[in-house]
Amino acid sequence: MGDASGKAAATLKNIIPLSGFGAATATISLGNFKISNLLDPATDQDAATKKYVDTKVAATQSGGTTPSTGEVGDTFYSTTDGRLYVYNGTSWVSVDNVLASGQLYVGNSSGVATATLKNAIPISGFGTATADISMGSKHLTDLATPVSDADATTKAYVDAHGDNLGNHTATANLKMAAYHISNDGAAGKGLSFDAAGNATFEQNLTLNGNFYTPSDQRLKTKVETLSRVLKDIDLIRGVRFEYNDQKKYAAGPKIGVIAQELQRVYPEMVKKGSDGFLKVDYTQLTGVLIQAVKEQQQQIKQQQEEINVLRERINNQQLQIDNILKKLQ
Secondary structure, three states: OEOOOOOEOOOOHHHOOOOOOOOOOOOOOOOOOOOOOOOOOOOOOOOOOHHHHHHHOOOOEEEOOOOOOOOOOOEEEEOOOOEEEEEOOOOEEEOOOOOOOOEEEEEOOOOOEEEEEHHHOOOOOOOOOOOOOOOOOOOOOOOOOOOOOOOOOOHHHHHHHOOOOOOOOOOOOOOOOOOEEOOOOOOOOOEEEOOOOOEEEOOOOOOOOOOOOOOOHHHOOOOOOOOOHHHHHOOOOOEEEOOOOOOOOOOOOEEEOOHHHHHHHOHHHEEEOOOOOEEEOHHHHHHHHHHHHHHHHHHHHHHHHHHHHHHHHHHHHHHHHHHHHHHHO
16 A cells, blocks of 8 residues: 555555445455444435434334323324324324224315214215115205205105195196006006097996086087987897907906997997007997897887778778677577
8 A cells, every 4th residue: 555655555454434436336245244333314315324224113002902192293003903003192093094993084274184973974075876875775865945956855755746646726637658557656557648638448347426428409510310220230230249358358247238239330439449459439439339129119100000990900800790699599
């Protein structure tokens, strides 16, 4: 090693200071040995001593019960409840995801997550739902009266404004479309309407009151008395029958007419239904039967007059016979 006079002098290795060498140009391996007697670091890039690190990173304590006190930032793992705590200067606060039943973590005004009872968190303020919300067959109670069209409504509002005819009068025409009115809401039962507005009763119909059809003379035009009714009725049979489909139509024996036979003489009483089958307006038969009785009464009257004429003729002939017999005696 060069001395102060510029001469190379033999020097022991262990008295040559490590300081003063140039900056390392490659990684230095210590061969699994320590660097000892190190000064505590002053700048961020200084090597740190074990003591410096131990004072900055305290080991997490553990045990069954949290210590009575500690330094701010100290941590403690409870072997009793399996939770990690940190000391805030006053108390040990849980910092893991274990919460008491019914609590949620909610950020406070200081930006700290604090355990909060679920029922203390307002349901308002959450983001817009991205899927349907199921109530699990539970009620949504204490709802405000709706204002805008998209507001959820209350039972009181519906009862006052809806079409529940059980407790109020409808405020508009009811549009049934292809649906039925029945006692259980099942399809194919009760009262239904087709596209033209014609009604169909799927079951028996009982009228406790009267059934009226408008018949005022002032409502009618082209009025003409039926004639030759007895001849027309002779072309129609009164029949006893049963329907093929005993479920769709009335079950058991029935009495009526055959639509095709009636259609030939009184087509206005027969109409083809949407199902393609003929149906009969039996109420119109009343006029036919009334006129038939009148025609029959006229025939009876005429026949009675003829009988009376014949009886008188017979009586006259009997008188003549009696007179002849008297003369013969």
